[in-house]
Amino acid sequence: MDNKKINISVMGLGVVGLVTGLSFAKHGHAVIGVDIDKEKIDKLNRGIPPIYEPQLKELLDESLKGKLIRFTDDSREAIINSRVIFITVGTPSLPTGELDLSYIEKVARDIAEHINEYKVIVEKSTVPVKTGEKLERTIKRYLKKDIAFDVISNPEFLREGSAVYDALHPSRIIIGTTSLRAREIMSELYKDFNSPILYTTVTSAELIKHASNSFLALKISFINAVANICERVGADITEVAYGLGMDPRINPHFLNAGLGYGGSCFPKDVEAFYKLAQEVGYDFTLLKEIQKINQNQKDKFLQKLQEELWIFKDKTIGILGISFKPDTDDIRESPSIYIMKKLLENGAHIKAYDPKAMENAKKVLPNVEYCNTPYEVAHNADALLIITEWEEFKNLDYAKIKQLMRQSVVLDGRNILNPEQIRKLGFIYRSIGRP
Ligand code: UDX
Numbered sequence: 001m002d003n004k005k006i007n008i009s010v011m012g013l014g015v016v017g018l019v020t021g022l023s024f025a026k027h028g029h030a031v032i033g034v035d036i037d038k039e040k041i042d043k044l045n046r047g048i049p050p051i052y053e054p055q056l057k058e059l060l061d062e063s064l065k066g067k068l069i070r071f072t073d074d075s076r077e078a079i080i081n082s083r084v085i086f087i088t089v090g091t092p093s094l095p096t097g098e099l100d101l102s103y104i105e106k107v108a109r110d111i112a113e114h115i116n117e118y119k120v121i122v123e124k125s126t127v128p129v130k131t132g133e134k135l136e137r138t139i140k141r142y143l144k145k146d147i148a149f150d151v152i153s154n155p156e157f158l159r160e161g162s163a164v165y166d167a168l169h170p171s172r173i174i175i176g177t178t179s180l181r182a183r184e185i186m187s188e189l190y191k192d193f194n195s196p197i198l199y200t201t202v203t204s205a206e207l208i209k210h211a212s213n214s215f216l217a218l219k220i221s222f223i224n225a226v227a228n229i230c231e232r233v234g235a236d237i238t239e240v241a242y243g244l245g246m247d248p249r250i251n252p253h254f255l256n257a258g259l260g261y262g263g264s265c266f267p268k269d270v271e272a273f274y275k276l277a278q279e280v281g282y283d284f285t286l287l288k289e290i291q292k293i294n295q296n297q298k299d300k301f302l303q304k305l306q307e308e309l310w311i312f313k314d315k316t317i318g319i320l321g322i323s324f325k326p327d328t329d330d331i332r333e334s335p336s337i338y339i340m341k342k343l344l345e346n347g348a349h350i351k352a353y354d355p356k357a358m359e360n361a362k363k364v365l366p367n368v369e370y371c372n373t374p375y376e377v378a379h380n381a382d383a384l385l386i387i388t389e390w391e392e393f394k395n396l397d398y399a400k401i402k403q404l405m406r407q408s409v410v411l412d413g414r415n416i417l418n419p420e421q422i423r424k425l426g427f428i429y430r431s432i433g434r435p
Contacts, residue, residue, distance in 0.1 A: 009078040017088030023167035025068035055164040112142030132202035152177035155209035161327030176205025213269040221293040227257035227433025237433030260297040262324035262333040313347035318381035321388025322354035329356040389414035
């Protein structure tokens, strides 16, 4: 079975689908990317990625050049020509907090209609436990012929901003299936990834995904809660987190106190996990507390700003960072958007800069003055808020910024500046959980 090329398709070309497909193309498999958005398909076939993600453009160019990936809106053709079908369509939140699984169900019906021979159908989108069973049932009910297939779960753990790296170097590969036939195909597919593979049942694999994201969110909220104690007792959260992380049972990752988590996954997944627990009769109140602490971080930050400025009306407030984290243009559930909205509601004038996310921000917050540089943001500002820890914000000429500002107030929501150095320049400086 050396270097066996497997034909695969990925249904849904958001960040997960696109990057997953490209990672298999990189390993020599033949990939068809499917999406209903014709404009996106057309762009992708011409080598234009729909989102910003480091290394994405390079990998796309390389895969197109090697004819290892192509994009289409014809799901029938993709289904017929694939051995493995990855379902990577969106699962947006409903107003109730549950996930909208209608796109997934639609793919299941499409597969049932066009399936021509044995396929492995892979649930990759984040879904509640037991979705695999529902997928299987739906496909069986709509099947017209007696054709074998396996529905398996293979959750993704891609971080935005390093999605390509994560897809090529997964920390672990979870394959949820009890079918030996599907297992064999999946292990062949992942053979060259050099990452540990864990085989589980479908249900366990589904649960691993929600539990992982909720646990990471828990770490963030925990450290933010401790940061609040630090502020009250005069301790320094960076020292405390460092000391905590030295214990290998805790580890140093995901202990950065700040404005909390945002993005397309954690907020949605914690809520969906809570709803799922409720549905199966368990009141997972810890998850509610995680959410409460996360929300509180943003409100407390605004409170600190108010302590400094007293009144927001007619003040000019500079915002550095709009994306929910660095190295992405994604603004979904970004603390920056929440904070800007609140300030606008209170009559402030907002100037903002982000290296990648301004085009997306303009669509939701047209009343903000978008600037070309951080220095333009600082010009005549009453306060400067650092909201996303983009690398370039760490090395700005803060002496120059001081000269440009109307009042020298800096609020650092991600603890990226050295308090001593910045205060030496004459700034009033406040951060998270540091004296
Ligand atoms: C996350 C998971 O990491 C990934 O495995 C999953 O598949 C999708 O969700 P992502 O949303 O891209 O990925 O971002 P991540 O790097 O995990 O950060 C999430 C949020 O937590 C960001 O808003 C980040 O700013 C915040 N965060 C992270 C902290 O506030 N403190 C930390 O110590 C770490």
